[in-house]
Amino acid sequence: MKKIVLNYAELPSLLRKPLWRFWHNYILSREREQVVVTFMNYGYAPLSGRGECIMLRPADEPERFSAQLYHHAVSHTDLAGKEVLEVGCGRGGGASYISRYLEPKRYIGVDLSENGIRFCNTFHASPVLSFVKGDAEKLPFEQNSFDALVNVESSRCYPHIARFFSETYRVLRKGGSFLLTDMRWKKDVPVLREQLKDAGFQVVAEDNITQNVVRALELDDKRRTRLIRRKIPSLLCAAFGEFAGIKGSSRYATFASGDMQYLSYHLKKA
Numbered sequence: 001m002k003k004i005v006l007n008y009a010e011l012p013s014l015l016r017k018p019l020w021r022f023w024h025n026y027i028l029s030r031e032r033e034q035v036v037v038t039f040m041n042y043g044y045a046p047l048s049g050r051g052e053c054i055m056l057r058p059a060d061e062p063e064r065f066s067a068q069l070y071h072h073a074v075s076h077t078d079l080a081g082k083e084v085l086e087v088g089c090g091r092g093g094g095a096s097y098i099s100r101y102l103e104p105k106r107y108i109g110v111d112l113s114e115n116g117i118r119f120c121n122t123f124h125a126s127p128v129l130s131f132v133k134g135d136a137e138k139l140p141f142e143q144n145s146f147d148a149l150v151n152v153e154s155s156r157c158y159p160h161i162a163r164f165f166s167e168t169y170r171v172l173r174k175g176g177s178f179l180l181t182d183m184r185w186k187k188d189v190p191v192l193r194e195q196l197k198d199a200g201f202q203v204v205a206e207d208n209i210t211q212n213v214v215r216a217l218e219l220d221d222k223r224r225t226r227l228i229r230r231k232i233p234s235l236l237c238a239a240f241g242e243f244a245g246i247k248g249s250s251r252y253a254t255f256a257s258g259d260m261q262y263l264s265y266h267l268k269k270a
Contacts, residue, residue, distance in 0.1 A: 036062070036227065037227065038092060039067065039070075039093035040093075040153070041066050041090075041094070042069070042213050042216060042245050043065030043217060044072045044216050045068060045212055045215040047211060047212065047215055050219075051065065051215060051216065051219045052064065052068075053071070053072075054067065054068055060097070062223065064220075066093060067093070067094075068216070069094075069153075069181065070097050072181070072207075072212075073152050073264055074098060074102065074148075074179050076264075076266035077177045081103070081105050082104050082148055083106045083145070083148075084106065084108070084148045084149070084150060085108050085110065085141070085145070085148070085150070086098075086108070086110065086150040087134075087136045087150070088110070088151055088152070089116075089120065090154070092116075092123065094150070094152055095107055096124040099126060104128065107129050109130070110133070110134040110140075111131070111134070112136070117133045137158060137163035138163075139171055142171070147176050148172075148177040149176070149177070151178075151180050151182070153183070155180065156183055165196060165198075165199035169269055176269045178201055178268070178269065180264075183260050183262045184261055184263065185259065189261055193206075196265070196267060200269070201267040202268040202269075202270050203266075204268050205266040206264075206265050207263065207264040207265075208261060208262070209262050209264050210255055210258060210261050212262075214256050217252055217255070221247045224244045224246050228244060228246070
């Protein structure tokens with residue numbers, strides 16, 4: 001199970017979507033009575049100090065580092081008053097953070113999991129924020145619909161990444177921002193750059209935030225470990241430890257060594 005989690009993105013494309021639905025639905029099933037996890041990312045922290053870089057309301061403090069990853073991902077541009085789409089919204093924590101703190105005009109989250117979308121619309125929905133089921137490779141929107149598209153720690157799992165990039169280009173308005181933040185094996189970073197170029201995007205900024213992710217995992221390790229032990233059956237704790245990137249996991253080690261790179265892009269539709 002640990003190997004499946006670590007190498008999920010390298011599995012045959014036919015297996016990835018069913019496995020993602022199963023994983024997502026299992027996480028939802030563990031939080032029927034009390035929701036404590038609304039983000040599914042590795043987090044971001046400055047390399048010095050206590051790791052804080054944004055002001056948060058007390059209710060948002062437990063998931064600080066994951067919120068900070070979203071904040072960094074979209075910090076390249078001003079989303080106030082904009083119409084924004086997030087693809088791969090997961091449990092909706094990032095969408096909720098952006099809609100409440102950064103004042104977009106409209107924010108729509110899309111995810112493949114029907115149960116996940118139901119959860120998000122129940123737990124997060126507001127007049128500005130809504131969620132719909134959809135496939136990243138066939139987005140259910142008209143062309144030129146959005147000023148910005150956010151994609152955090154999701155694209156690496158898509159079976160046909162070129163289709164997603166093409167769909168992103170299609171639904172963005174002219175001059176729109178594609179805010180892509182995700183991991184790639186170091187050897188695959190040049191391939192990602194070529195894929196983005198082939199899709200027609202102009203690179204405005206590329207930040208390597210790998211060590212910021214490592215710092216966040218270190219600072220957040222006790223909380224993640226405690227949650228896994230409390231909510232996950234012992235037989236699955238090791239696999240969830242990989243999924244969460246706790247210290248000692250292979251995922252944490254790949255980030256710490258630099259074999260896995262974590263990149264944050266600001267791209268423009270020309």
